[in-house]
Amino acid sequence: MLKKILKWTGIVLAVLILIVVAFYAVAYSSVNSRANKVYAVKLQQLTIPDDSVSYAMGQHTVAIRGCLECHGSNLGGKVFMSDSTPIAMLYSANLTNGKGGINYTDSDWVRALRHGLNKENKSVWFMPAQHTTAQLSNKELASLICFLKKQPPVDNITPKHELKPLGTVLTYLDKFPLFPAEVIDHNASYTDEVKVEVSAAYGKYLAISCAGCHGEQFKGGAAGDPNSPPVPDLTSTGNLGKWTSEQFVATIRTGTTPNGKLLSDYMPWKVFGKVSTDDELKAIYMYLHTHN
Ligand code: HEC
Ligand code: HEC
Numbered sequence: 001m002l003k004k005i006l007k008w009t010g011i012v013l014a015v016l017i018l019i020v021v022a023f024y025a026v027a028y029s030s031v032n033s034r035a036n037k038v039y040a041v042k043l044q045q046l047t048i049p050d051d052s053v054s055y056a057m058g059q060h061t062v063a064i065r066g067c068l069e070c071h072g073s074n075l076g077g078k079v080f081m082s083d084s085t086p087i088a089m090l091y092s093a094n095l096t097n098g099k100g101g102i103n104y105t106d107s108d109w110v111r112a113l114r115h116g117l118n119k120e121n122k123s124v125w126f127m128p129a130q131h132t133t134a135q136l137s138n139k140e141l142a143s144l145i146c147f148l149k150k151q152p153p154v155d156n157i158t159p160k161h162e163l164k165p166l167g168t169v170l171t172y173l174d175k176f177p178l179f180p181a182e183v184i185d186h187n188a189s190y191t192d193e194v195k196v197e198v199s200a201a202y203g204k205y206l207a208i209s210c211a212g213c214h215g216e217q218f219k220g221g222a223a224g225d226p227n228s229p230p231v232p233d234l235t236s237t238g239n240l241g242k243w244t245s246e247q248f249v250a251t252i253r254t255g256t257t258p259n260g261k262l263l264s265d266y267m268p269w270k271v272f273g274k275v276s277t278d279d280e281l282k283a284i285y286m287y288l289h290t291h292n
Pocket of ligand 2: 207209210211212213214223228229230231232233234238239240251257261262263264265266267268272284
């Protein structure tokens with residue numbers, strides 16, 4: 001009798017292990033082929049300016065689009081997920097021409113920033129091109145590249161990205177947005193210039209930076225990071241719908257909402273509050289406040 005039970009337990013266990021192994025094999029091969037997909041995109045010909053006004057515009061873009069948060073204040077790249085995390089080993093790239101730097105030509109910049117593709121025409125990993133640079137106007141993108149090209153070289157050699165088994169499974173289950181090139185419209189056309197003004201249209205253009213966490217429709221929800229508080233709804237149906245423009249600006253500047261709640265650092269208010277102009281925040285408010 002005992003022997004029979006042991007035999008059946010063994011069979012059930014063996015079947016379970018087989019199922020897990022088969023699932024992992026499918027996940028691995030699917031994610032691996034997505035990682036190695038070579039994209040054929042037609043690169044936009046963009047003339048990169050070299051004047052101080054463009055440089056200053058690019059410098060501001062780098063600040064408000066969060067490049068410094070992820071790539072470091074000298075843009076030399078830093079650890080994004082260390083080797084000790086079970087998901088992946090990921091370093092943001094060294095964007096300078098120092099040792100370990102990306103050494104980009106103008107077209108390489110366009111390929112990475114418009115399409116989320118590296119020099120091999122494969123998707124970059126996790127780099128949120130779709131929420132930072134893909135839709136920038138031609139003028140702003142060109143200014144951004146002007147600024148990036150002029151950064152002093154930083155020597156920082158970082159290891160190549162590597163996905164761990166848990167990261168593979170999460171990517172397979174669409175729980176970890178690893179491949180930005182998959183969600184970018186590679187045939188999009190771009191406006192030459194977006195008018196800088198306090199308007200909902202300009203606010204919409206700026207608010208793309210908020211979509212990575214608050215959702216494409218800004219409706220919030222569970223956060224990607226399990227330690228983060230839930231991400232609030234930023235539209236007229238959320239708290240923001242009851243705030244005035246001044247209250248919204250004060251919330252982003254001080255990190256304290258009109259209801260007296262101090263926002264955690266999972267909301268990068270210290271960054272946005274420091275680098276955004278009043279007009280930019282008012283424009284974002286105009287867009288979100290009327291969005292539902
Ligand atoms: C949320 C973090 C994050 C933000 C914000 C971010 N990056 Fe990145 N970036 C990364 C990571 C991580 C990588 C490494 C990607 C890889 O290993 O495939 C990367 C890679 C890159 C690359 C190199 C692609 C390659 O492998 O050839 C460029 C260029 C780049 N980022 C530019 C920028 C610029 C410009 C900005 C601001 C507009 C920016 N990034 C904002 C995380 C970020
Ligand atoms: C990296 C993720 C991330 C990004 C990017 C981000 N947020 Fe947030 N935001 C959060 C999280 C998480 C919270 C909740 C924080 C808490 O409860 O402590 C939050 C809270 C807020 C709140 C408070 C809302 C309320 O009802 O209490 C406002 C306002 C806000 N964000 C505006 C913005 C705007 C505007 C942008 C873009 C310029 C933005 N956020 C970009 C993660 C993000």
